[in-house]
Amino acid sequence: MKKIAFLLVLCALISLLPACSSNAPNGVVNVYNWGENIDESIFKDFQKKTGIKVNYKTYQSNEQLYAVLKQGGVNYDVIIPSDYMISRMIEEDMLEKIDFANVPNIANIDPQYLNQAFDPANEYSVPYTWGVTGIIYNTAVIKDEITDWDALFNEKYKGQILQFDNSRDAFSTALFYLGYDANTTDKSEIDKAYDLLLKQKPLLQGYYMDEMYDKLESGEAAIGAYYAGDALQMMANNEDLRFVIPASGSNWFIDAMCIPKGAVNKENAEAFINFMCETEICLKNMDVTCYATPSRTAYEALPSEIQQNEVMFPSSEILNKCQIFINLPFDTLDYYSKLWTALKS
């Protein structure tokens, strides 16, 4: 009996080890991405074309990605953080400069997504997807027309509201509602946002991330703030759901591919990034993730009804009202952490 148990444990341990040997002639590339954020069949296409095998893992939030990299002992070649996290990683010297000679497909990317504030010289990142944060709600339950952030703080929807389970996004809903800059470092403004979130807490069903899919699709909850691409995936599964970009503005986010410092397979990483910018691949990927592609060539190849989909490709009028998160100074981040822990406990 003991022997069997020992063997079982051994097998379990062996299965935990990463695949050390592989039959890929040109080595591997270790990709670390958001959950539900890629068409995984692309890995096969990539291996067929380049002979490089993709090892794939996912994370739930920028903060988790940061924590994992900071703790060390991991070995990723491509990561896909969002704007503000990219600038934080650049500041803390956690990213490798990309050799753009190996990424000629960067020419496909629409210049409006390049050289953004988070990477002004565009040395470290290649845009992967973009979108806006908005409010997703169930029209079968909520008969009023939702237009702005106040809906998330409305007593009327008590017990039906979902809030982000990460500090930056959760605080931004309150900051936008109060009309403040989402990148504010003014503690009194952050305090007011905290008070508002504290008042919102009894109205909430809970703080969630990926669980929102289930809760909103099944009708368990009626309203919540989430990302446009994920909202589109949910809307495909429940026709009553609707997504609005709040009138007073919202967060415009860009997720971009980066190479962490000390990546072992840097050239393979660049090959992978280059491959992800191919028009065909962008289109294929979009079908699954529902996130807007930053590739101009891919956008032009889309049928016009998708091009005009305001959730996926909001007009520049709307985008002008939206704000890209930038990295916050260290003591503001610290303050966020404290308030966030206090809010949730």
Add this chain to the structure above:
Amino acid sequence: MNRKRISTVPYVIWMALFVVIPLLLIVVYAFTTKDGGFSLENFSELGSYTAVFIRSIVLALTATVICLVIGYPVSYILARESASFQRISNMLIMLPMWINFLLRTYAWMSILENTGMINRFLGKIGVLALLGVDHIQLINTNGAVILGMVYNYLPFMILPIFSVIQRLDRSLIEAAQDLGATGFQVFTKVIFPLSLPGVLSGITMVFVPSISTFAISKLLGGGTSLLLGDLIEMQFLGGAKNPYLGSAISLIMMIMVMVCMLIMNRFGEGEEEAVML
């Protein structure tokens, strides 16, 4: 070195690498600030999390008591059944543990939700209409969190108690009966005291994972009432990256658990050593 010694080497290395060193790291981190200096600052901050500590202890204690109340009779009855029945029921008790813990908790989520199985069933048979409500709030309550703990950890209560009662010397019970003890007396004076080691290890094995649980409170409690496990997880992987504070909380929790176990062992003194699985 003799053969026996050599065969323990892998275990010692394993323990050193994955138990002792991490524990030391936690202790070092707990007394460090972000700038790397020695300080007690992390512990002075703990005061603001008193509510979380109390909530965790209360919920874990409640879950442990419920497990004991349910688990003891089950083990007692089971121990008197035939061997084949015992084998089958033991397997059935273990069976849920073959399925991933998170999956099982997700399943409870869809059972307890406002539009979940229970509420839909109550709606179908007209109970909800009778009460004049559209759902009964089951999920996102402390009750749901306790239910999750009891469900997940009940086998850890049943199995040690069962194995102790099963191995009781039948002649002691017969002797008690011969000496005129009633059935109730046999239980309170003989069987229960002799089964205490199993009860104690059952309590430990339920209480310790309950107090450090995370994910259950997030999935069944909605993440609005944090437990210690969640608080620690937040400091290491979540939005509030502060491994120093996280280590301090972990350290305090370990001390609490150790104190509990010491007290428990006191109770068990003079009994046979606690039987672990």
